Amino acid sequence: MLKNRYSLWAAAAAVMFMFAPAQVTAQTNAPSQSVTTTNAPALMSADMPEWLSRPLSLEECLNIALANNSNIKESQFDVESAIGQAITNRAIVIPKVVGKMGVDQVQDDYIERTPGSTLAIPTESWTSSIVVQQQIFKGGQIAASLKIASHLKDKAIYAHRATIAAVLTEVKTRYYDVLLALEQIKVNEASVELLTKELEDKQRRYKAQTVPKFNVLRAEVQLANAKPPLISARNDYRIAKNDLCNLLGYNIPKTVWDDIPLKLSGKLEAQPFEINLSEAMAQAIEKRPELGALRETEFIAKQNIRMAKGGYFPSIYGYGGYQSTSPSYRTDLTDIYHGWVIGGELNWHLFDGLATKGYVDIAKANLSKTEEQLAAKVRDIEVEVRSAYSSFIEAKETLESQEKNVELAEEALRLANALEAAGSGTQLDVLDAETSLTEARTTWVNALRNYSVSLANLEYAIGITVQTTGEIE
Numbered sequence: 244m245l246k247n248r249y250s251l252w253a254a255a256a257a258v259m260f261m262f263a264p265a266q267v268t269a270q271t272n273a274p275s276q277s278v279t280t281t282n283a284p285a286l287m288s289a290d291m292p293e294w295l296s297r298p299l300s301l302e303e304c305l306n307i308a309l310a311n312n313s314n315i316k317e318s319q320f321d322v323e324s325a326i327g328q329a330i331t332n333r334a335i336v337i338p339k340v341v342g343k344m345g346v347d348q349v350q351d352d353y354i355e356r357t358p359g360s361t362l363a364i365p366t367e368s369w370t371s372s373i374v375v376q377q378q379i380f381k382g383g384q385i386a387a388s389l390k391i392a393s394h395l396k397d398k399a400i401y402a403h404r405a406t407i408a409a410v411l412t413e414v415k416t417r418y419y420d421v422l423l424a425l426e427q428i429k430v431n432e433a434s435v436e437l438l439t440k441e442l443e444d445k446q447r448r449y450k451a452q453t454v455p456k457f458n459v460l461r462a463e464v465q466l467a468n469a470k471p472p473l474i475s476a477r478n479d480y481r482i483a484k485n486d487l488c489n490l491l492g493y494n495i496p497k498t499v500w501d502d503i504p505l506k507l508s509g510k511l512e513a514q515p516f517e518i519n520l521s522e523a524m525a526q527a528i529e530k531r532p533e534l535g536a537l538r539e540t541e542f543i544a545k546q547n548i549r550m551a552k553g554g555y556f557p558s559i560y561g562y563g564g565y566q567s568t569s570p571s572y573r574t575d576l577t578d579i580y581h582g583w584v585i586g587g588e589l590n591w592h593l594f595d596g597l598a599t600k601g602y603v604d605i606a607k608a609n610l611s612k613t614e615e616q617l618a619a620k621v622r623d624i625e626v627e628v629r630s631a632y633s634s635f636i637e638a639k640e641t642l643e644s645q646e647k648n649v650e651l652a653e654e655a656l657r658l659a660n661a662l663e664a665a666g667s668g669t670q671l672d673v674l675d676a677e678t679s680l681t682e683a684r685t686t687w688v689n690a691l692r693n694y695s696v697s698l699a700n701l702e703y704a705i706g707i708t709v710q711t712t713g714e715i716e
Contacts, residue, residue, distance in 0.1 A: 291504065292493065298508035301418050304491060308414045309407070311492025318406035325399030332392035335378055335385050341564075344371040367569075374564030374584070382556025387549035390542075398539035404532035410490065412703040416696050417487040422511050423692040424480035430688060431473035434681040437656075438466040441673065458670050465674050469681070511691035513642060516698055520632050523705045527628045528621060530706030537617040544610035551606040554599030557591035624704070631697065631704040638697040642690040645683070652676070652683035 294307055309315060346369045378385060442462040448454040484503040488495055495503060518526075528534065567581035592599075659676035662668025 295493070295504045298506040300507075301415065301509050304414055304418055304487070304507075305411055307491045308410055312410050312414075312490060313492060314406055314410050315403075318403045322396070322399040322403050325395045329392040329395045332388045332395070335381070335388045338375050338377045340373065340375050342371075342373045345369060370566070370568040372564055372566035372584070374562050374566075376560055376562045378558075378560045379587075380557070380559040382553030382558070383549050384553035387546040387553070391546045391550075394539050394542050394546075398536050398543065401532045401536035401539060405536065408532065408703055408706075412699050414487070414490050415699040417483060417490055418507065418509065419511065419692050419695045419699075420483040421480065421487055421505075421507055422509060423688060424476060424483045425507075426511060426688040426691075427476035427685065428473065428480055430681060430684040431469065431476050433684070434469045434677070435466065435473055437677050437680075438462065438469050441677065442466050445670070454670070461670060461674065465677075511688060511695060513691065513694055514698055516635075516701075518701075518705070520629065523632055523701070524625055524628050526707065527624050527705040531624055532706070533620060534617070534624065537613065537620055541610070541613045541617055544606065544613045548603065548606040548610060551599065551602035554592065554595065554602060557589050559587065559589045561585075561587040628701075628704045631701040635694075635697040635701045638690065638694040642694045645687050645690050648683045649680070649687050652680040656680050 294303065299307075346367075348367045442459070442465075445454055445458045445462045449456060449459050481503065484505045485495065488503060488505055563585040564583070565581070566584050567579050569579055656673070656676040656679075659668055659672045663670065663673050
C-alpha cells in the first residue's frame with residue numbers, strides 16, 4: 244500500500260483527506276529548459292490570488308480545489324440543505340406553540356332579535372389563546388420521520404465525499420497533464436536544438452565541400468519536421484493550464500491567452516503501489532462513497548413506506564394552554580372570560596379517495612428502484628475497478644519496459660555521430676538516431692504521465708483517494 248500520505252484539511256468542509264505520494268522519482272533524461280512567455284505584463288492584477296505567485300505542488304493544488312472548486316462548493320450546500328431537511332423531520336416530535344387572536348364585527352341587521360326583546364346582543368367579539376400542541380400518534384410516521392432525519396445528513400455527506408473524490412482525481416490528472424506538456428516542450432526543444440546543430444554542421448561541411456548539398460537539404464527537412472511537435476506541445480501546455488485553473492476555481496483574466504499565471508513545482512514520478520484485483524474490488528465495495536449514499540437512500544426509501552402507510556391510521560395530538568374571550572351577551576368587551584384549557588383530538592380519514600394507497604405504491608416503487616440502482620452501481624464499480632486495474636498494470640509494464648530506453652537511445656546517437664566523424668557512418672544513421680532519441684524521450688514522459696494518471700484512477704476506483712477522519716457538521 245502507499246506510504247507517507249499527504250494530509251489535506253478543508254476548513255469549509257471540516258474533512259481531513261490523506262493522499263499517498265511516492266518517494267521514488269524517475270528521471271526524464273531531457274535537458275532542463277525554461278518555457279518562453281510573451282504577455283507577462285497582462286498578468287499583473289490586484290485580484291490575482293496569492294497562490295499564483297509561487298510554484299504549486301500537487302498537495303497545494305488539491306487544497307486549493309477543496310476550497311475553491313465549484314462542484315465541491317455546490318456539494319457542500321447540498322449537505323447544508325440535508326441538515327436543514329433533517330431538522331424539519333425532527334420537528335414532528337417537538338411541541339408546537341400556537342398563538343391565536345381573532346376579532347369579529349357584524350352589522351346590527353345581521354342579528355335576529357325577538358320582537359319586543361330588551362336583551363343586549365353585541366355586534367363585536369374577540370378571542371385569543373396560546374396553546375401548546377404535541378403530536379402523540381400518527382400511525383408510525385413519527386418514528387419513521389426521526390429515522391429518516393438521522394440518515395439524510397449521512398446520505399448527503401457520502402455524496403459530498405464522492406464529489407470530492409471525483410474532483411481531486413480530476414485535479415491530479417490535470418496536474419499531470421501540465422507536467423507532461425511541459426516535459427514534451429523540453430523534449431521537442433531538445434530535438435530542435437540537436438537538429439539545428441546538425442544543420443549547422445552540414446552547412447559548414449558543405450561550405451568546406453566535404454558533403455553534398457543533399458545532406459544540407461536533408462538536415463533542413465528534418466529540422467522543419469521537428470518544429471510542429473514543439474508548437475503542438477506548447478499549445479497542449481496552454482490548454483492543460485487552462486483546465487487545471489478551471490478546476491482550482493480561478494477565473495482566468497480575459498486579457499490572458501498565452502502566459503497563464505500558473506507554475507508547478509512537481510515532477511512526473513513513478514509512485515510505487517501494490518494491490519491485487521480481489522483486494523481492490525473488496526475495498527471498492529466497502530469504501531466507495533457512492534455506494535454509501537445509495538445504501539442511505541435505500542434505508543430512507545424503506546422508511547418512506549412506513550410514512551405512507553401511516554395514512555391508514557388515526558392521528559392523535561394533545562394540547563393545553565390559556566384562552567381569553569369576550570362574553571357572548573355583553574357589550575362591554577373588557578369584561579372577559581379567561582382560563583386554562585386542556586384536551587386532545589383524534590382525526591381519522593376513514594376513506595381518503597385511495598390517496599394513501601397511491602402514496603404507498605409510490606414509496607414501494609421508489610424502494611425497488613433504489614435497490615436496482617444499488618445493485619447496478621455495485622456492478623459498475625466492479626467493472627470500473629477491473630478497467631482501472633488493467634490500465635494501471637499496462638502503464639506499469641510500459642514504464643518498466645522504457646526504463647533504460649532513453650539511455651540506449653542517447654548512446655546510439657553518440658555512436659552514430661562518432662561513426663560519421665570517422666567516415667564509417669552516414670548522415671542518415673545520425674538523423675535516425677536523433678529521431679529515435681526524441682521518440683524514446685517522448686515515450687518515457689508519456690509513460691510516466693500514464694502511470695501517474697492510471698494510479699490516480701485506480702485509487703479513485705477502489706475508494707482510497709479520500710479517507711475521512713472527521714465529520715461534516
